Amino acid sequence: MVKKQVILEREIKILFIIIFLLGLGGGCSTVSKKASLPAIKQEPQKRIMDDVLFFRELQQIDLDKDGTKEIIAIYATGVNSSGVKVIKFDKDRGNIIFKRIFNTPNTKFEMKKGIPVIKFEEIGQVAGRRVKGAYCWDGKAFILEGK
Secondary structure, eight states: OHHHHHHHHHHHHHHHHHHHHHHTTSSOOOSSSOOOOOOOOOOGGGOSSTTOSEEEEEEEEOSSSSSSOEEEEEEEEETTEEEEEEEEEETTEEEEEEEEEESSSOEEEEEETTEEEEEEEEEOTTTTOEEEEEEEEOSSSEEETTO
């Protein structure tokens, strides 16, 4: 399992580097007109690498029992914040089916009584009190515990 995670992290880093280099237009050019790259049609909220500084944890699990494993990615968005993205793959295309950013770095994924759970901690709006909570998988989506 650890080997798969290391390989997956390496593949995501390579993908990020390729996307970054393509975004620069392929580097320096001595030609006065740069060749334009074809536009990638993706909605801004659907981009997997948006707001990711680095991945802290990657898990593969078949959440919806369709035979294809989804990726649960917990990542840093800043010094004191973290995010979670759940990515479902359809052929070679990744679609984000859950995304949430928290204002503390205290976010983790675990199995609780056989149910996938995303645990989080946030600083509340009232007097800066820390609030703990969880999103539990209901078979179709992650639902805020107690809702």
